[in-house]
Amino acid sequence: MTLLIAIAAPAPTPDGARLYANSCASCHAPEKLGTKDGPSLRGIGLARVDFYLITGRMPAAVPWLQVGHRERRTGQQLSLGEIRALENYLAPTVAGGPDIPVVFAGHDLERGRRLYAANCEHCHAATGEGGALGQLTWAPSLRHVTIDVVADAIRAGPGEMPRFGEQQFAQDDLNDVAAYVANLPDESRRDVPPFRSTGPVPEGAAGYLAVIVLVAFVFTFWRVDTPALEREEAVRRDEGGGVEGM
Ligand code: HEC
Ligand code: HEC
Known part of the structure; x- marks a missing residue:
């Protein structure tokens, strides 16, 4: 019963200040002036905050390492609700730079x-x-x-x-x-092509692997399927008048 009520209740609005304290302050400092692990966020503008959050670049796992765009489905990214809450919370701090x-x-x-x-x-x-x-x-x-x-x-x-x-x-x-x-x-x-050319060795290795997989595949299915097929063909041949007389 309690479970049902919990599901029916609207999700609580994410708290920007709490999110900042938990996921950002360790690198950007509680006053947002930066630490050795992250730059100051003062006056950088909301466009920058939005960019770093919606592409999943922040919260960073390793400071100062360029990372690519991280898709939301990998789970490393904040939800859209959390992003908006953080943006509302940071708006006064970052004011002065380009807006979204x-x-x-x-x-x-x-x-x-x-x-x-x-x-x-x-x-x-x-x-x-x-x-x-x-x-x-x-x-x-x-x-x-x-x-x-x-x-x-x-x-x-x-x-x-x-x-x-x-x-x-x-x-x-x-x-x-x-x-x-x-x-x-x-x-x-x-x-x-499915993989990029990385020189002869990896490509050769991939080639060998493909051959091994193919052989294993053929072996497995040949042995399962052939008897049934052969039996069918034998029956057909028999019906056709025993052409295969030895
Ligand atoms: C592990 C440390 C770390 C954490 C945690 C972290 N950041 Fe960062 N952040 C950095 C570093 C380092 C940079 C510098 C640029 C880069 O690495 O791309 C940065 C850059 C940024 C920038 C761009 C600043 C600029 O002027 O270019 C924004 C905005 C930002 N972070 C917001 C956040 C928010 C919001 C959070 C929490 C959700 C967060 N960061 C969590 C380390 C961190
Ligand atoms: C001097 C080289 C340079 C120029 C010129 C440049 N970019 Fe970029 N662009 C970058 C780099 C570097 C990044 C990654 C920044 C990071 O993650 O720290 C980037 C990131 C981006 C991203 C984010 C991609 C992602 O996967 O999240 C977009 C979109 C983008 N650039 C579009 C453009 C457009 C449009 C132009 C022209 C108007 C342009 N860039 C001009 C170097 C450049």
Whole structure:
């Protein structure tokens, strides 16, 4: 009975201050001025907070290590409710930097492509698959990102990425380039071989493995299926008039 009531009751609204104390303060400090494990959050703007939270980059597991976009389903990310609560809580601290941008799906993808080529391609590659920038830094693939993530990234300029403010990208530019990027073909639909060339040894090993698996497969099923098949064929042959006379 108590269980039923618990399920029926609305989920409690996440408490931003508590979330901050539990998941962020160890690195960003209770006063948000930073520690050796994390930078100050003062005046950085909500776009930056939103970017780091909705892409699952924060809360970080290892400080100062660039991580990729972590999908919500891996469970490493805060829920949307928790993110909004943290943003409300942090809004006064981060005020002064770029706000979370409003973005409309752009209308002119061709214009978006040209803006992308001029401003983004040298880091993220023409195909959007990204590339290395330094030894431990890279421009990530853009083939799975949502339009909100693109808009946040443009206005916030995370890590090594430059910030594009209203002077560089007016609202129209933001709409078009964000729509273009959000519409890049998905990686999973890409027409490439299942594994990348990493030199002859791993490929050879994979080849051997494939052969072993194939042999094991054939063995298992041959032995189970053949007798039945043979019996059927024998019956058919018998009916056909005993062609297989020795
Ligand atoms: C293990 C330490 C650690 C924890 C925990 C952590 N952060 Fe961070 N955070 C960092 C570091 C280090 C950076 C520097 C940038 C990077 O690594 O990408 C950072 C960067 C950020 C930035 C961007 C700051 C800037 O100016 O670029 C924001 C916003 C942020 N963190 C918010 C949060 C929030 C909110 C939480 C809690 C949900 C959190 N972080 C938890 C270590 C941490
Ligand atoms: C100087 C190189 C550079 C340029 C130019 C650049 N980016 Fe980035 N971009 C980066 C890096 C580096 C990151 C990762 C930052 C991090 O995680 O700390 C990034 C991250 C992103 C992300 C987040 C991807 C994810 O998986 O979460 C998006 C979206 C993005 N960039 C879009 C753009 C767009 C659109 C442009 C052009 C308007 C652009 N970038 C220009 C280097 C660049």
